[in-house]
Amino acid sequence: MNDSHYCPHTEEEIREMLSVVGASSVEELFAPIPPELRAKTFNIPPGMSEFETFARMQDIVADNGAAMVNFIGGGFYDHIIPAVVDHLSGRAEFYTAYTPYQPECSQGTLQALFEYQTAICRLTGLDVSNASLYDGATACAEAAMMALRATGRNRIVVDGCVSPFSRQVLKTYLYNQDVEVVEITPLDGLLNRAALAAVLDGRVAAVLVQNPNFFGGIEDLSPLASQIHAAGALLVASVYPVSLGLIRSPGEMGVDIAVGDGQSLGNPLSFGGPSFGFIAAKKSLIRNMPGRIVGETIDKNGKRGFVLTLQAREQHIKRHKATSNICSNQGLCALRGLIFLSSVGKEGLADLARLNWDKAEYAKARLAGIPGVTVLQSAPTFNEFTLFLPGPAAPIVTELLxxxxxxxxxxxxxxxxxxxxxxxxxxxxxxxxxxxxLADALQAELECGHI
Amino acid sequence: MELIYEKSVPGRRGVKLPASDVPSASALPEGLLRTEPAGLAEISELDLVRHFTNLSRRNFSVDTNFYPLGSCTMKYNAKVLENTAALFAPFHPMTALLPGGEEFCQGSLGMLYDLGQMLADITGMDEVTSQPLAGAHGEMTGILLISAYHRAKGNRKKYVLVPDSSHGTNPASATIAGYEVITVPTAPYGDMDMELFRQAMNDEVAAVMMTCPNTLGLFNPHIKEISDIAHSFDALMYYDGANLNAIMGKVKPGDVGFDVVHVNLHKTFGTPHGGGGPGSGPVGVKKALIPFLPQPRIVMDDDGVLSLETFRPGSIGRAANFFGNFGIMVRAYAYIIMLGREGLIRVSEQAVLNANYIMERLKPFYDLPYDQTCMHECVFSASRQLAHGVHAIDIAKFLIDRGFHPPTVYFPLIVKEAIMIEPTETESKAAMDAFIEVMIEAARTAGSDPQALLDAPLTMPVSRLDETKAARELNVCCLV
Structure with a gap:
């Protein structure tokens, strides 16, 4: 009897197929593997039905306890997700397809990615976007490598206000490259511009900043852009896409390459993934851009259609000379991002950003009203801000959890x-x-003297 | 079909946002304020739903069509896996990194830990990191781990060896990881040429990257010998897990000398391909490489309590933001416990049977450059059809008109006019027979009416597209 999951053949069919193949058993087909190399153990437990599997997964998730009321970010943000995002990205024609190598039977994915690229360009105020990267942290690293390729220089300057995770990923990507990474220690939660000026020379390929930064602070990057361009370097900014409903776009601020994490655009927290990274740049940089890119074209009859383009940069053609090693990206998460942005819409994204800002400003004032608590930033913040507590923060966080x-x-x-x-x-x-x-609980903790 | 932006009407709104329950804050300073809202869609919810529903209908997918895309393992993606992934949606990854936060993440961390253990068993490794976000990302991570190993030993290494049949990601990943690539040609018997391999090996080789079975679908019987030679130069063996679907329970990469593997959860373990991702590329290593694994690393104490090791000198650092594509790992975990030991063995057996069945049936009609028992996929050449002016791409387009997603064409690069077919274990004999009939029809039509193939496809929303124009004019977004 065949009771295996998703392997449909009956014993009769297997016999028929074996006779076509000319083998007496399925095992015979594994003859090319020398017997002495065969697995001696295989300790995966016995299988079960999908109902038991689901129940087991419910037991596992129960070990987490209830989800928290989140006042944490650090790269992932607890945002609303319109119901259409799950339903439309859950169309199996999208999620059980693969990279659209055959454009004629993949126009759904290709057009959606073209619309996604358009949304990212319009959001960032830049000219070109690819079809997604892995996540925000790896997007920072890819942007740095893109700048290295474009300038032929070998030094990357990173603001210490950039997420420590992104900085670590950047260093890991450059672990074995002949590239120097210079970090600038933050000054009052913002980029130390004097320190930047001191290291900005002809060796610098790019300066990587984050806006809003890891502390929540936002600043006008325009003066920085002129300074960096004067040194012949590129300005790379990691941005938080929801904030772009309110904050001036990186393109308008003179940023050359904008990157970020798309999780906040319709992707659940899901313990850290999947989300997607986005990257947008000035047009002159497109040939150095990593990953898949969708382009518009016409068919034999002059009808508009979409294809993967500039494939000659990619690993499956260029191999070790490729612009990047990316094959699978995060296409479905990018699709979710597009559906999210389209559902919220042009005015809606501005409203959403404003709502974040209003709530955070209320919280900031409320928390700063607690005796002994002050706010780091005098400069504006978006939906994150930094508090100084009268004692160590860690034990309080532990208590409030x-x-x-x-x-x-x-x-x-x-x-x-x-x-x-x-x-x-x-x-x-x-x-x-x-x-x-949160304010009451924080105040109570401070008063009862846990710290 | 119109772009969603072409359907937009100024002032039209989509989803209604929550009302504010706090006072409105004063405005941001001028220099920081966005001057013009981003030109996103302005569309009603129904029109948006129709737009994406109709777009989806312009795709072939596993759920609608046989999709024998070689090297991609386009198997059925069980629906229950989608349900299990949704259970974990509300959990924030930073919780685990807060002081005392691990206590509230025991389910998520436990699942990752157990998945790592099961993948280690399947691949014969000692520990697995979940961080890499795709196969190629796993390759980069794996080669960096190898580099850290050599660095710690004071080895001076410069090169990574790959066979010329390897996936393009292998040499590309090795380059990003800082190595020069040496490509070793394939011998007429379909595996890396042993003599040329021996000549290419030297003390400066850091690693040998192999896919086994390789991209021709062939298991290399000399793999242990290759490992032994590599190890004699203190070069490590890297296993590209793209083709793991062929060998589960049959042979473990770790047993034949591999030191580092990546696994494509979206291929072997039944998670959806998403139209180009998200995938997931966990990396397994042998003991000697554990000290270099990326952080945070999940560790279990004697009482079964899980915690995070966030700093260890010698680690390559961090490959991605948090714990990898967690939602994909939930699906893969559910897949493995559902199929279980016997189920996974059956997967590999049926995948191999199906590929051999298609190979045998199509052999009379297409050239088979490496004619031997294959594993999970087989590679034909359209060189016979080329005599009639028909290329592999024309056969691919003909298949589209008949309702089949084409096999991978023009890869591996070492086969002229390659047609690489991977049916996977989830296809029925009837589905494969229908595909075989159309492939035979294509071969016959190549002789009798080649123009019919050159004109295909005729039934899709668009006919063949001008890729040269796309690359030359480079319109990658619709600017306002």
Missing amino acids: KQGIAAGVPLGDYYEDSVNTLVVTVTEKRTKKEIDR
Whole structure:
């Protein structure tokens, strides 16, 4: 009897096929593997039905306990997801297809990616976008490598206000390259411009900044862009796409390459993935751009259609000379991003960003009203800001977790002399009631002297 | 079909946002404010739903068509896997990195840990990192691990060896990881040429990257010997897991001398390909490489409590933001526990049977440059059809008109006019027979009416597209 999952053949069919193949058993087909190399053990437990599997997965997820009320970000943000995102990206014609190598029978994916690229260009104010990268952190690394290729230089300057995770990923990508990474220590939660000026010379390929930065601060990058361009380097900015509903676009600020994580655009938190990375740039840089790119063209009858283009840069053709090693990207997550942006829409994204800002400003004022608590930034922030507590942040965060509140990210693990510092995130999903609860709980912890 | 932006009407709104329950804050300073809203779509929800639903209908997919795309393992993606992934949607990855936060992530961390253990068993490795986000990302991570190993030993290494039949990602990943690539030709018997391999090996070789079975669908019987030779130069063996679907429970890469493997969860373990991702490329290593694994690393104490090791000197650092494409790992985990030991063995057996069945039936009609028992895929050449002016691409387009997604064409590069067919284990005999009939029809039509193939496809929303124009004029987004 055949009770294996998803292997449809009956014993009769297997016999027929074996006779065509000229083998007496399926095992015979494995004869090319020398017997002494065959697996001696295989300890995967016995299988089960899909119903038991689902029940087992429910048991596993129960071990997490209830999800927290999130005041944490650090690259992933708890945003609304319109119902259409799940339903439309859940069309099997999208999610069970693969990379659109055969354009005529993949126009759905290709047009969607072209629309995605368009959305990213319009959002960032830049000319060209690819069809997605893995995540925001790897997108920073890819942008740095793109700048290295484009300039032929070998030094990357990174603002210490960039996410520590992105900085670590950048260093990992450049682990074995002849490239020097220079980090600039933040000054009051912002880029130290004097320190940048001191290292900006003819060796620098790019300066990588994040806006809003890891502390939540936002700044006008325009003066920075002129300074960097004067040194012949490129300005790479990691941006938070929801913030672009409110904040001036990187393109308008003179940024050459904008990257970011698309999780906030319709992708669930899902313990860190999948999300997608986006990358947009000035047109002159497109041939150095990594990954898949969809382009518009016409068919034999002059009808508009879409194809993967500039494939001559890619690994399956160029092999070791390729612009990047990317094959699979995060296409379905990018599709979710497009559906999210299209559902929220032009005015809606501005409203959504404004809602984030209003809620965070309310929370900032509310939390800063707690005796002993001050806000790091005098400059504007978007939906994240940094608090100085009168004592170490870590034990308070630990305590509040027990009350179901993820109160913020303590910076002690990531920055020296920052044990009292806490980054708090407030998205549109946090209600006034939840914000007040956070403030009350934080105040109570401070008063009962846990620190 | 119109672009969604061409359907937009100024002022039209989509989804309604939550109302604000806090006072409105004062405006941002001028220099920071966006001057013009981004030109996103302005479309009603129904029109948006119709737009994407109709777009989806312009795709071939596993759920609608046989999709024998070689090297991609386009197997059926079980629906229950989608349901299991949704269970984990609300959990924030930063929770685990907060002080005391691991306690509230025991389910997620436990799943990752167990998946790592199962993948280690399947591949014969000692520990697995879940971080790499795709196969090629796994390759880069794996080669960096090898580099860290050599660095720690003070080895001076410069080269990575790959066979000329390898996936393009192998040499591309080795380059990103800082090595020069040496390509070793394939012998007439379909495997890396042993003599040329021996000549190419030297003390400066850091790693040999192999796919086994290789991209011709052939298992290299000399693989242990290759490993032994590589190890004698202290070069490590890298296993590209793209073709793991052929050998589960039959042979373990770790047993035949591989030191590092990546696994494509979206190929072997039944997670959807998503129209080009997200994939997932966990990397397994032998003991000697554990110290270099990326951070954070999940560790289990004697009581079964999971925690994160966030810093270890010697680690290559971080390959991605958090723990990898977690939602894909949930699906793969559910797939493995559902199929179980016998189920996974059966997967490989049926995948191999199906590929051999198609190979045998099509052999009279197409050239088969490497005519031997194949594993999970077989590679034909359209060189016979070329005599009539018909290329592999023309056969591919003909198949589209008959409702089949074409096999991979023009790869591996070492086969002229390559047609690479991977049916996977989930296809029925009837589906394969229908495909075989159309492939035979294509071969016959190549002789009798080649123009019919050159004109295909005729039934799709578009006919053949001008790729040269796309690359020359480079219109990659619709600017306002």
